Amino acid sequence: MKNLFSYASLVALLAACSGPSQQEKAQAAADTPADTVPTAATAVELPVPYATESATKRSKVIGWPAGRTPVVPAGFTITEFAGDFNSPRWTYVTPNGDVLVAESNTVPTDTKKRIAAALKLDTSKSLKSTSANRITLLRDTNKDGKPDVRETFLADLNQPLGMLVLGNYFYVANTDALLRYAYQPGQTKITGPGQKILALPAGGYNNHWTRNLLASADGSKIYISVGSGSNVGENGMDKEVRRANILEINPDGSGERVYAAGLRNPVGMDWAPGTTTLWTAVNERDELGDELVPDYLTSVQQGAFYGWPYAYFGAHEDPRRKGEQPALVKKSVVPDVALGPHTASLGLAFYDQKTFPAKYQNGAFIGQHGSWNRSSFSGYKVVFVPFSNGRPAGKTEDFVTGFIANEDSKEVYGRPVGVTVLPDGAMLVADDAGNKVWRVSAAVAGG
Template sequence: MTTLKFYPAVLSLGLLAACGGPSKQEKAEAQANTPADTVATAATNVKLPEPYATESTTKRSKVIGWPQGKTPTVPAGFTIQEYAGNFQSPRWAYITPSGDVLIAEANTVPTTTKKKVTAALDLDPSKSLRETSANRITLLRDTNKDGKPDVRETFLANQSQPLGMLVLGQYFYVGNTDGVWRFPYQAGQTKITGKGEKILSLPKGGYNNHWTRNLLASPDGKKIYVSVGSGSNVMEHGAENEVRRANILEINPDGSGERVYASGLRNPVGMDWAKSTGKLWTAVNERDELGDELVPDYLTSVQEGAFYGWPYSYFGQHEDPRRKGERPDLVKKAVVPEVPLGPHTASLGLAIYDGQAFPAKYQGGAFIGQHGSWNRSAFSGYKVVFVPFNNGKPTGGMEDFVTGFIANEENKEVYGRPVGITEMPDGSLLVLDDAGEKVWRVVAM
């Protein structure tokens, strides 16, 4: 039987009522007293505005799709082309040991009457909310090695919003929104045929797109790490709604031995290892409704047993006014992340580049897929960024790598929205565009 060790920030809280927001006078005073500083490129130099220095704004993108022949933009020395298309919300990719590409197709589904009507009438222009989810994993195989798949099969169907995938030993694992499943697997098979078993139950769904559950094996294959996003923006539904959420969990390959590896991570989706140091890294999607410049998403190493602030503070010891005074002990111990990734960018995908096909500058560095903002007056994200590393540590701030997803900001139009980032065995990079329903491949010339 699995022994549970609950999220330390909420275990002793009991039931808390959500705090009210600031008055108009408090907002005005915050705006008047906020310096024009913006987030610097190094975590030690980050200067953040006061909460509510600007009004919380909703600006949702309208996805118009990619015109024929149109592609995203990459730096000089690289090319980008469509690897495969005609998916239904391709959100995540995994490369099997035999080199097959698995694509998880899933999206947010409506849970309330209002959202069901919105989805049924196709009234969500951002393509985040749809009436149904494909709930499948598609296999792509490139048999002639020309850089384009020529085999396409449904690898696994009838899942529950799958995202993370993993081959470990003789099993294929999938992270569904409500739990981790494993299936008998043999290298090279194009379809799962054996009966699966649920090895770990998880809290289903979550705030906005926090239904995603990513999986990552430890380098020695003895542990599996599971990312579980928060069930709310800032614990407004009470502590009981956040048990085992906003965490990276660690389990054994059979699902036993569950423990919280790190907590206070609002929505840690992308995870990867820095091979030179053996450290775990994650990209974290931070909270909303504190203004245009708050709160920056971030890239951070994950320290075992550490607490990263959510919901009580952000980016270290910046206390969230909506949870003011509740847990000063946890605010004091909140770890400062290494690299800010911009406010409201929805930084989700993460791949630490291990190959040698890209120029030396990119080797060992981190690529992050930014799905794009909705809670900001000007768009942020909607691109893939790169953070340089040296000896397993970041040496600078983020820089643009794949851009061109925004078609016309004035009209709120975007061609697509990048999410998952996956390195191929040949050193090329796959960029999953769930709203554009394509998978792009970036190659160094």
């Protein structure tokens, strides 16, 4: 069958329906001054909106050739922990040390994207007609760094991502609901029925279907990340109820409140070691140019507003929402660490073990999936942000690289997403496009 559409043409059609005109771009650039926004780790110079044209550059995933792996710094080793998955997007370690892998992906809901998925026109492997919708259990019984038990832990889900063991329950965040199941440590599969304890808003822009979970230290609260249903509220804010937020609930699903708002697509969440401060990695908005808007890592202040959709990186008003909510623009919190524009910063894990060298201990690792809205590739790596006394303490550094095969031909081997620290001090990197989970270990234990 001859393809009647190309994925690029479908994207162009969609963009033509919602993008600003050249006159609107010029006016926005004239109205918006350049600024320099200091963060705790670096100083970030932000250009005016539309200083460059909004670009589209989608990767072509070619998979990992035999013998090739991602690249890690000297003193570290990276190996394949497990492979042969179907979009392994997120990992979680149970209290007894089992590794759970959520296999799920974007499933298009509109006609054009369904056609693209059916014809396999999306070479970046973000769009697929179906999702595996399962959680796989891996167990390394002999502690050799390779699992020797592999079981389907839970199946027939709906785009699962976040996982959590709390008390005698296992929780999983589907795109549209939070479920919990009876659970005992060591069991290799869930056999009992699940209970839906909270409905979640589903559908939306690109990959904002993911719902992550994190428990408070005392287990009294669960935090749920819910991304926006649009790029910048273009479908109306009545469609964004309970979205672009981190929600807080009790373990039984009651007592819901918005813990923090204005976070376009918060996915990774974690607690900074030795503190009670929640941090999140946020995937920011598109179509303001190559250098806007930086994705970011930020501490999350209870009750705070982080700008979306009216402002970005503090009180920088988005020209597409000009004059709508000046009070919210003014109160928008400046994030702590800029992670680069269009990196798709999604994964987050603080290093709370001791086997990595001292400089990495208590610091943050961020999985950057790579985005489409830049003329050159951004992301496609895991980066590290050093911390001291619970605060960012240095420049962001590349840590796991080598995912890009050839930028000129747009080829990549895989795309990193979730990052998880293991009890033995190694770190896992979920590669949903390469269908592998990688294990990073230190050659010599740190101190």
